[in-house]
Amino acid sequence: MTQTAHPDSVLIVDFGSQVTQLIARRVREAGVYCEIVPFQSAEEGFKRLQPKAVILSGSPASTVDEGSPRAPQIIFDSGLPVFGICYGQQTMCMQLGGKVESGHHREFGRAFLDVDKDCQLFEGLWSSGSRHQVWMSHGDRVTALPDGFEVVATSSNAPYAFIADEKRKYYGVQFHPEVVHTPDGAKLIGNFIHNIAGIKGDWSMSAYRQKAVDEIRKQVGDKRVICALSGGVDSSVAALLIHEAVGDQLTCILVDHGLMRKDEAANVVAMFREHYNLHLLHVDASDRFIGELEGVSDPETKRKIIGRLFIETFEEEAKKLGGADFLGQGTLYPDVIESVSFTGGPSVTIKSHHNVGGLPERMKMQLVEPLRELFKDEVRALGRELGLPDSFIGRHPFPGPGLAIRCPGGITREKLEILREADAIYLDEIRKAGLYDAIWQAFAVLLPVQTVGVMGDGRTYEFVCALRAVTSVDGMTADFYHYDMEFLGRAATRIINEVRGINRVVYDVTSKPPGTIEWE
Numbered sequence: 001m002t003q004t005a006h007p008d009s010v011l012i013v014d015f016g017s018q019v020t021q022l023i024a025r026r027v028r029e030a031g032v033y034c035e036i037v038p039f040q041s042a043e044e045g046f047k048r049l050q051p052k053a054v055i056l057s058g059s060p061a062s063t064v065d066e067g068s069p070r071a072p073q074i075i076f077d078s079g080l081p082v083f084g085i086c087y088g089q090q091t092m093c094m095q096l097g098g099k100v101e102s103g104h105h106r107e108f109g110r111a112f113l114d115v116d117k118d119c120q121l122f123e124g125l126w127s128s129g130s131r132h133q134v135w136m137s138h139g140d141r142v143t144a145l146p147d148g149f150e151v152v153a154t155s156s157n158a159p160y161a162f163i164a165d166e167k168r169k170y171y172g173v174q175f176h177p178e179v180v181h182t183p184d185g186a187k188l189i190g191n192f193i194h195n196i197a198g199i200k201g202d203w204s205m206s207a208y209r210q211k212a213v214d215e216i217r218k219q220v221g222d223k224r225v226i227c228a229l230s231g232g233v234d235s236s237v238a239a240l241l242i243h244e245a246v247g248d249q250l251t252c253i254l255v256d257h258g259l260m261r262k263d264e265a266a267n268v269v270a271m272f273r274e275h276y277n278l279h280l281l282h283v284d285a286s287d288r289f290i291g292e293l294e295g296v297s298d299p300e301t302k303r304k305i306i307g308r309l310f311i312e313t314f315e316e317e318a319k320k321l322g323g324a325d326f327l328g329q330g331t332l333y334p335d336v337i338e339s340v341s342f343t344g345g346p347s348v349t350i351k352s353h354h355n356v357g358g359l360p361e362r363m364k365m366q367l368v369e370p371l372r373e374l375f376k377d378e379v380r381a382l383g384r385e386l387g388l389p390d391s392f393i394g395r396h397p398f399p400g401p402g403l404a405i406r407c408p409g410g411i412t413r414e415k416l417e418i419l420r421e422a423d424a425i426y427l428d429e430i431r432k433a434g435l436y437d438a439i440w441q442a443f444a445v446l447l448p449v450q451t452v453g454v455m456g457d458g459r460t461y462e463f464v465c466a467l468r469a470v471t472s473v474d475g476m477t478a479d480f481y482h483y484d485m486e487f488l489g490r491a492a493t494r495i496i497n498e499v500r501g502i503n504r505v506v507y508d509v510t511s512k513p514p515g516t517i518e519w520e
């Protein structure tokens with residue numbers, strides 16, 4: 001997060017809504033710089049950033065509960081335009097002298113808004129008498145308006161669905177304009193930013209790049225940084241930004257754990273060495289990883305072993321370099337969102353995602369995380385800005401534990417080799433069919449099951465390979481990809497003909513939930 005003021009920006013006060021990050025996204029899409037600050041430090045954030053407008057987010061809290069969060073008074077004293085969304089609307093009303101009640105009519109999902117009056121926020125968009133789809137998610141509602149406000153649109157369950165005090169430029173909505181299920185939501189947010197707050201909208205990824213580079217320089221000074229580099233989009237973009245900022249002070253470390261895809265480590269190293277003059281260590285730790293994993297079949301045990309070995313390997317490499325003060329990471333906004341303090345109780349662990357996040361504490365390094373405010377597709381745009389080749393930018397995500405979690409049951413070198421070959425053929429067929437970009441993630445899985453087949457009039461008894469392909473937006477939910485059967489037949493035939501050890505191929509048609517994307 002920036003330490004400085006930013007002219008022409010929007011401050012988003014986060015009360016812990018699940019979708020606060022989408023507000024930031026919409027603001028950036030409108031070409032305007034913004035920052036999200038938790039309500040606890042909103043006053044500080046406001047003074048530092050000196051924004052031109054404020055948006056108040058939704059929340060799982062209820063304004064009628066004692067001790068529920070409030071927006072700092074300085075926001076209302078500043079005379080700046082304020083846009084309150086759901087809880088943000090409710091707390092704004094409470095703080096300015098209105099009333100909120102709980103438990104009348106809960107409303108979740110799609111609703112329709114009737115526009116009663118023209119409003120500056122509707123310019124070029126809505127007019128009185130029209131009706132529009134919006135998305136609601138609330139149990140409380142405003143029941144009395146503060147002085148100066150009037151209702152401009154209603155829904156059947158929310159008489160104060162859209163309120164405005166045009167003089168003070170305060171707007172409040174009960175629905176969520178930031179989600180895609182409110183089709184005109186992005187335009188409403190755009191109108192607030194451009195027409196009401198008068199912010200131009202000339203911010204871009206190249207501005208983000210410059211800001212990030214300046215901040216890294218300031219943070220790191222003349223100290224040494226290491227960066228774990230997988231060749232995935234996130235760590236690649238983070239490494240390039242840090243490199244642009246501090247050059248030789250950065251050392252990237254690629255750990256080849258023997259669980260990468262065919263030729264992957266070599267390709268990543270070649271790309272970085274060819275295109276960028278950065279210091280990249282290629283550490284071959286495959287004996288160590290495979291040695292400890294051989295014969296282990298429990299998925300969580302595999303993941304924990306891999307997590308520990310990653311840490312040990314980085315520790316050793318850092319020591320060889322004479323230590324490092326900073327660790328660069330490609331953490332994205334969705335990885336950060338859990339950090340707001342009061343969002344519910346502990347959730348169940350489905351799988352322990354390997355994480356280098358354990359590193360800094362044990363290695364006493366400070367984190368450099370230049371992508372903390374971005375979403376994956378924004379990181380891709382930044383990667384393009386940094387000249388990262390398209391073949392890297394569009395890559396499907398690849399999990400840190402690699403092929404180990406695509407080989408259910410005990411791992412052996414032989415099985416990994418079979419899987420690597422099958423996976424390479426599958427991806428090759430996907431690329432040839434022009435499907436790579438339409439699919440979010442695709443890979444082969446080698447099942448610990450052998451079946452009988454007949455090849456060249458002889459009996460075979462070999463492994464089954466499962467193919468997986470999913471569409472998704474963020475990996476949180478996913479649907480299986482609907483191939484045509486001819487494609488599947490072609491891929492299966494090639495795998496069976498070309499890979500020794502596989503005599504049967506199946507396709508996974510499970511969505512997430514109830515399945516997960518990976519098999520372990």
Ligand SMILES: Nc1ncnc2c1ncn2[C@@H]1O[C@H](COP(=O)(O)OP(=O)(O)OP(=O)(O)O)[C@@H](O)[C@H]1O
Pocket residue numbers: 227228229230231232233234235236253254255256257329330355356395396397398399400
């Ligand atoms: N083989 C590896 N060598 C070094 N670091 C790794 C390796 N695999 C994973 N990491 C580290 O773990 C982090 C998390 O991995 P993750 O797969 O989520 O991100 P990514 O690889 O950068 O991007 P993508 O999600 O597109 O694969 C990476 O950013 C990188 O820092």
Ligand SMILES: O=c1[nH]c(=O)c2[nH+]cn([C@@H]3O[C@H](COP(=O)(O)O)[C@@H](O)[C@H]3O)c2[nH]1
Pocket residue numbers: 351352353354355397398399400401441475476512515516517518519520
């Ligand atoms: O870096 C990672 N470390 C991990 O331990 C890990 N486990 C799953 N994944 C990736 O996360 C996305 C969702 O996967 P699941 O549906 O299997 O949980 C998919 O994109 C998975 O590939 C991981 N990525």
Ligand SMILES: NC(=O)CC[C@H](N)C(=O)O
Pocket residue numbers: 017057058059060061062063085086087088137138139140141
């Ligand atoms: N989405 C929200 O902001 C909900 C606000 C509040 N918890 C309610 O139920 O009304």
Ligand SMILES: [Mg+2]
Pocket residue numbers: 230232397398399400
């Ligand atoms: Mg990865």
